[in-house]
Amino acid sequence: MDNFPFGSGQGTFGSYPVNYSYSDVYRSYNLSNVHGLSKDSALRRNNKPNYLLDTYWSSILGENGFIGGIIYFILYFFPVILIKKKAGTHSKHNQVLFYLVFAITGLLFIESLVLSMLSQMTFILLYAGVPGLIYNQLKSNYL
Secondary structure: OOOOOOOOOOOOOOOHHHHHOOOHHHHHOOHHHOOOOOHHHHOOOOOOOOOOOOOOHHHHHHHHHHHHHHHHHHHHHHHHHHHHHHHOOOOHHHHHHHHHHHHHHHHHHHHHOOOOHHHOHHHHHHHHHHHHHHHHHHHHHHO
16 A cells, blocks of 8 residues: 555556565565565575566566556556457458457466567567557458
8 A cells, every 4th residue: 555556656566677676565575485486486586486576466466556557457458459440340351350359368368467578579469569560450451
């Protein structure tokens, strides 16, 4: 409740900067005593396990808070909504493109519940690039 509803700020909980400069948020909530969340784990000392980046959504909610999390969640699914409007019922080809965007977004969302892959460049390009290319294709065909 200390940082509700706006969160603790960028780079303070569950994101890559915490691995390089440990955050006081972990100490404040006694998370630094949890196996794999200590400062030694973050800085890779003594080969201790590091679980700071285990999930993606915990960092979104921790750093952006409740309000930022809702906005981020809406923006996360925005490509699906946008492409659904463009795909409509024009053709089976467009519906296949919509399904592809929906499947990519859904798969990344499900996997981000247990992995931090949405913060990795490969998956950022997959999530942002493919829907952008498909939207551009639909836009040039029907506008």
